[in-house]
Amino acid sequence: MPPMVDIEGLRYRWRGAAADCLDIERLQLGAGHSVFLHGPSGSGKSTLLGLLAGVLLPSGGRVSLLGQDWSALSGARRDAFRADHVGYVFQQFNLLPYLSVRDNVLLPCRFSSRRRERASAAGGSAADAAEALLEQMGLGAPLWTRPASQLSVGQQQRVAAARALIGQPELVIADEPTSALDAALRDSFMDLLLRQCRAANSTLVFVSHDERLAALFDQSLALPQLNRAAARLAA
Amino acid sequence: MKPVLGIALRSAWSRRGTLALVLLSVALASFLLLGVERLRSDVRENFSQAVSGTDLIVGARSGPVQLLLYAVFRVGGATNNVRLDSLEAVARHRAVAWMVPLSLGDSHRGFPVLATTPGYFEHFRYGDRQPLQLAEGRAFSGDLPGLYEVVLGAEVARALGYRLGDKLTLSHGGGEMPGAEHADKPFTVAGILQRTGTPVDRTLHISLQAMEAIHLDWVAGVPLPGQRISAEQARAADLQPKQVTAALVGLKNRAAVFAVQREVADFEAEPLMAVLPGVALDELWDVVGAGERALLAVSSLVAVVSLAGLVAVVLAGLNERRRELAVLRAVGAAPRHVLWMLAAEGALVTLLGVAVGAAGVWLAIVAAAPWLQARFGIGLTLSAPDAAQWALMVSVLAAGFLASLVPGWRAYRLSLADGLSPRA
Numbered sequence: 001m002p003p004m005v006d007i008e009g010l011r012y013r014w015r016g017a018a019a020d021c022l023d024i025e026r027l028q029l030g031a032g033h034s035v036f037l038h039g040p041s042g043s044g045k046s047t048l049l050g051l052l053a054g055v056l057l058p059s060g061g062r063v064s065l066l067g068q069d070w071s072a073l074s075g076a077r078r079d080a081f082r083a084d085h086v087g088y089v090f091q092q093f094n095l096l097p098y099l100s101v102r103d104n105v106l107l108p109c110r111f112s113s114r115r116r117e118r119a120s121a122a123g124g125s126a127a128d129a130a131e132a133l134l135e136q137m138g139l140g141a142p143l144w145t146r147p148a149s150q151l152s153v154g155q156q157q158r159v160a161a162a163r164a165l166i167g168q169p170e171l172v173i174a175d176e177p178t179s180a181l182d183a184a185l186r187d188s189f190m191d192l193l194l195r196q197c198r199a200a201n202s203t204l205v206f207v208s209h210d211e212r213l214a215a216l217f218d219q220s221l222a223l224p225q226l227n228r229a230a231a232r233l234a235a
Numbered sequence: 236m237k238p239v240l241g242i243a244l245r246s247a248w249s250r251r252g253t254l255a256l257v258l259l260s261v262a263l264a265s266f267l268l269l270g271v272e273r274l275r276s277d278v279r280e281n282f283s284q285a286v287s288g289t290d291l292i293v294g295a296r297s298g299p300v301q302l303l304l305y306a307v308f309r310v311g312g313a314t315n316n317v318r319l320d321s322l323e324a325v326a327r328h329r330a331v332a333w334m335v336p337l338s339l340g341d342s343h344r345g346f347p348v349l350a351t352t353p354g355y356f357e358h359f360r361y362g363d364r365q366p367l368q369l370a371e372g373r374a375f376s377g378d379l380p381g382l383y384e385v386v387l388g389a390e391v392a393r394a395l396g397y398r399l400g401d402k403l404t405l406s407h408g409g410g411e412m413p414g415a416e417h418a419d420k421p422f423t424v425a426g427i428l429q430r431t432g433t434p435v436d437r438t439l440h441i442s443l444q445a446m447e448a449i450h451l452d453w454v455a456g457v458p459l460p461g462q463r464i465s466a467e468q469a470r471a472a473d474l475q476p477k478q479v480t481a482a483l484v485g486l487k488n489r490a491a492v493f494a495v496q497r498e499v500a501d502f503e504a505e506p507l508m509a510v511l512p513g514v515a516l517d518e519l520w521d522v523v524g525a526g527e528r529a530l531l532a533v534s535s536l537v538a539v540v541s542l543a544g545l546v547a548v549v550l551a552g553l554n555e556r557r558r559e560l561a562v563l564r565a566v567g568a569a570p571r572h573v574l575w576m577l578a579a580e581g582a583l584v585t586l587l588g589v590a591v592g593a594a595g596v597w598l599a600i601v602a603a604a605p606w607l608q609a610r611f612g613i614g615l616t617l618s619a620p621d622a623a624q625w626a627l628m629v630s631v632l633a634a635g636f637l638a639s640l641v642p643g644w645r646a647y648r649l650s651l652a653d654g655l656s657p658r659a
Contacts, residue, residue: 053565112567
């Protein structure tokens with residue numbers, strides 16, 4: 001079985017920059033695997049996530065998801081492939097404030113028929129799946145029709161997690177999703193996110209500089225060690 | 236583009252305050268454009284409806300447009316009168332079927348008075364060669380017992396509330412001189428014409444003899460001092476007019492129109508001129524056309540400015556929306572979705588703006604039509620937009636959509652550059 005995510009000889013340089021910011025020889029992540037990725041600010045974490053999600057393309061080497069090389073796809077196909085297979089949680093401001101909580105969760109189903117079908121495969125409609133996910137995230141029915149802008153930060157992050165998980169994408173990417181949460185909220189959020197990813201057998205790539213969270217994951221990676229470009233800079 | 240349409244709508248709704256202002260400016264621009272075009276076409280329509288079936292208008296030598304304006308539209312005045320016997324000589328031409336002399340100059344409470352013969356009611360045609368019809372009463376008789384009879388246009392009767400048998404007095408000239416009233420010779424309303432949508436509606440019609448009678452004791456626009464001729468005494472006087480303002484002429488055969496026109500121009504006893512109403516009207520449009528084009532150009536500029544405002548507002552809001560665009564990208568929206576979302580927003584605002592503007596024109600017509608009809612005799616009609624108005628609406632829409640591609644394109648570039656991590 002091929003790895004879910006496969007990085008080979010990856011080099012990435014921002015346009016106009018003098019040197020590569022990422023240089024990763026090899027990284028493979030299996031299906032259902034949860035990975036904690038940490039490193040100081042500016043170590044290229046967000047860039048790596050952009051490459052994993054196919055929003056950025058490597059300057060050299062190969063990044064593939066489900067055996068599909070992102071670089072081999074046209075722009076439109078990349079967007080469709082991302083919609084089908086990737087869930088994404090931002091640090092904050094994840095939601096469209098003018099949509100209801102439920103509609104925010106359903107957003108990926110608008111752009112991907114695969115996600116929509118998988119969401120409704122469990123029985124019922126995609127909206128039912130969204131509600132079930134929200135319920136499991138501890139967000140009860142009274143919240144579903146509220147505009148997303150009325151929720152607290154902690155609630156918003158849980159809605160974002162539900163959105164990343166709907167339709168069981170193979171890869172869930174979380175970019176410091178807990179940095180705006182206090183300790184109690186953070187713990188319950190982590191618990192929910194990990195549990196749901198395991199239930200959906202989704203690979204989770206989780207970025208944070210809060211290294212106390214590392215123990216919760218199958219694997220912990222320090223980006224500066226992985227990244228040979230960083231080593232060159234330090235030298 | 237279906238997945239983003241609903242989102243675009245709700246996103247736009249969440250910014251409805253700002254967008255409503257833009258919409259308003261587009262609506263005002265559309266209102267101006269459509270209103271100017273509407274007024275222009277309706278005025279032209281009205282003017283071209285005002286006279287038909289008249290082959291030539293004969294008057295003292297001046298300009299064709301001037302002659303047309305005062306003989307048909309009661310606008311301006313004649314520089315010279317013509318002798319009635321000259322016109323009768325023209326009427327004796329073998330190609331001439333009928334001749335109706337017209338005498339203008341007096342008024343009644345702002346409405347012009349036309350002195351003519353009973354033949355006017357028989358020969359005058361408007362619109363699609365429709366004859367004048369009486370709504371009530373009858374035409375003035377033209378004889379001595381019916382000397383002081385007046386036939387009112389529909390608008391005169393409506394605006395002033397006259398009914399059959401009512402008495403009214405005429406003012407000398409345009410009524411601007413106080414005391415210049417023909418108060419000693421009141422007229423009786425003998426008939427009221429049906430509405431025509433032409434200057435006839437705003438006209439009071441009396442006989443040529445009545446016009447003579449009320450001016451017996453007047454010279455050069457003022458009453459003769461110390462001389463009073465009563466209404467009854469006037470009946471005994473010689474009321475045969477010597478001079479009139481102009482005449483409408485109908486031919487037996489239209490083919491002769493240029494021959495007759497030339498013969499009138501060569502008339503030896505006094506300088507005369509004959510114009511074809513259609514040709515004079517075209518000349519009038521040539522004069523008015525420049526003004527119309529200027530109005531339309533200004534309105535178009537207003538439309539351009541309002542669309543520039545639309546682009547500016549949407550562009551200015553884009554920076555705050557980079558988060559929104561990144562979220563959309565993260566859930567699978569392609570940059571082209573983002574482009575279309577922005578373009579759809581602009582197109583929608585333009586569409587609504589044009590719709591509101593068109594509705595505003597409609598309302599304005601409903602509100603202003605009676606006033607325009609009463610004041611200027613211009614009948615505005617509530618009709619579906621004509622081809623020119625559709626063309627204007629479609630061009631505003633197209634321009635709005637094209638203009639919206641500018642912020643759309645900018646959003647497209649931004650979302651490509653930002654990816655999932657906007658630097659805002």
